[in-house]
Amino acid sequence: MAVEYKDYYEVLGLPRDASQDDIRRAYRKRARQYHPDLNADPDAEDRFKELGEAYEVLSDPDKRGRYDRLGAQWRAQGAAPGNGDFEDFFERQGFDRDMGMEFGDGVFSEFFERLFGDGAAARPSGPMRGRDIEAIIELSLEDALNGARRRLSLGDGHSVAVNIPAGVREGQRIRVAGQGAPGRDGAPAGDLYLLVRLKPHPRFRRQGDDLLVDVRVAPWEAAVGATVPVSTLAGTAQVRVPAGSSSGRRLRLRGRGLPAGDDKRGDLYATVEIAVPKELSDEERELFEKLASVSDFNPREGGR
Amino acid sequence: MELAVVARQAGLRVSVVRRYLALGLFEPSAGTGRAPLFAPSSAARAAKAERLRRDLGLNPAGAVLACELLDRIRELESRGPNRSG
Numbered sequence: 001m002a003v004e005y006k007d008y009y010e011v012l013g014l015p016r017d018a019s020q021d022d023i024r025r026a027y028r029k030r031a032r033q034y035h036p037d038l039n040a041d042p043d044a045e046d047r048f049k050e051l052g053e054a055y056e057v058l059s060d061p062d063k064r065g066r067y068d069r070l071g072a073q074w075r076a077q078g079a080a081p082g083n084g085d086f087e088d089f090f091e092r093q094g095f096d097r098d099m100g101m102e103f104g105d106g107v108f109s110e111f112f113e114r115l116f117g118d119g120a121a122a123r124p125s126g127p128m129r130g131r132d133i134e135a136i137i138e139l140s141l142e143d144a145l146n147g148a149r150r151r152l153s154l155g156d157g158h159s160v161a162v163n164i165p166a167g168v169r170e171g172q173r174i175r176v177a178g179q180g181a182p183g184r185d186g187a188p189a190g191d192l193y194l195l196v197r198l199k200p201h202p203r204f205r206r207q208g209d210d211l212l213v214d215v216r217v218a219p220w221e222a223a224v225g226a227t228v229p230v231s232t233l234a235g236t237a238q239v240r241v242p243a244g245s246s247s248g249r250r251l252r253l254r255g256r257g258l259p260a261g262d263d264k265r266g267d268l269y270a271t272v273e274i275a276v277p278k279e280l281s282d283e284e285r286e287l288f289e290k291l292a293s294v295s296d297f298n299p300r301e302g303g304r
Numbered sequence: 305m306e307l308a309v310v311a312r313q314a315g316l317r318v319s320v321v322r323r324y325l326a327l328g329l330f331e332p333s334a335g336t337g338r339a340p341l342f343a344p345s346s347a348a349r350a351a352k353a354e355r356l357r358r359d360l361g362l363n364p365a366g367a368v369l370a371c372e373l374l375d376r377i378r379e380l381e382s383r384g385p386n387r388s389g
Contacts (some may be wrong), residue, residue, distance in 0.1 A: 028361075035359055037352055038374070048359075 006111045008067065016068075020059065027055040052110055058109035063116065070115055106272035130181035132192035136175070138192040141201045141211075144168050145233050145259060154179065162194065169209070172196045203231060209266030210257045216275045219243055230270045232256045239270055246275045305342055313347035316354055324350050327368045
């Protein structure tokens with residue numbers, strides 16, 4: 001598909017031997033004329049973009065030289081000089097640094113891309129820091145509490161050792177400096193951000209920063225009261241089951257939950273579950289039956 | 305709407321919009337001195353001024369003047385060809 005030649009000199013109304021001053025003056029005047037906010041014509045925006053492109057080329061001696069040489073060839077042959085593969089459109093901002101001006105965020109024409117699309121002239125130049133990358137990291141509750149070291153493999157065969165600090169929370173981001181995308185022209189690489197997601201735990205249920213667990217108690221422990229062991233994230237703790245606790249009662253272990261920022265911690269709630277022996281010895285059965293006969297407790301009615 | 309909302313709708317930083325407010329490009333239409341509220345048209349005016357500033361190398365005061373002259377032209381044109389202001 002033939003790309004049409006653009007006569008930048010004609011766009012600016014200039015002879016081919018115009019000076020830099022002529023070019024700048026012509027552009028500034030026409031920019032004021034055709035700026036879409038100042039000109040109600042429906043073609044104004046396209047003409048304004050075309051002006052910008054013409055100025056971008058003719059105001060830069062290198063680009064102008066290239067345009068004069070190759071453009072003439074193009075015009076004569078009606079085809080693109082051998083510049084390599086066509087590149088997709090991209091957006092950039094043009095600068096007129098002397099005058100502190102930008103000419104908007106237009107897209108350059110296909111003709112421009114053919115002439116200057118080898119990248120050297122058209123890309124924003126200069127060193128640029130690499131962009132940041134975000135990845136998700138799944139942690140067990142124990143690792144979130146205690147911290148951990150992990151080795152992450154980056155796509156290219158390299159791996160990086162990462163220190164997970166103790167006390168991280170769901171949704172927190174951990175910054176790993178310098179492991180993002182590489183920078184250009186000697187600028188530093190971006191950073192890698194690890195988004196923390198907590199894995200479900202086989203024993204505990206998570207409710208915000210609090211943890212939930214069931215604690216099983218014998219009927220006599222629940223009736224008379226007892227101190228029983230309960231598992232926590234950091235080992236076993238003792239919890240006091242008050243006398244007269246029924247199933248479903250929640251016992252709170254303060255500060256045994258997940259890290260909650262600022263050295264704070266959530267709580268662990270142990271829910272009482274009364275477990276009854278499936279089989280009773282003869283003596284146990286006797287004692288239970290005696291208990292039944294002396295007690296007037298009816299769980300199916302209100303009161304006690 | 306609040307100034308921050310004006311800025312968001314115009315796609316500009318709050319500091320930029322505040323500068324145009326200080327130059328009188330638009331005024332509060334409601335609210336108090338401490339919590340002024342602005343009409344939705346303020347966002348369009350701020351965006352237009354910033355486009356002119358950026359594209360034509362104007363300073364902010366020049367961009368505001370350009371907007372005000374455009375307002376005047378539109379008003380004159382709407383009065384018809386045979387009347388002058």
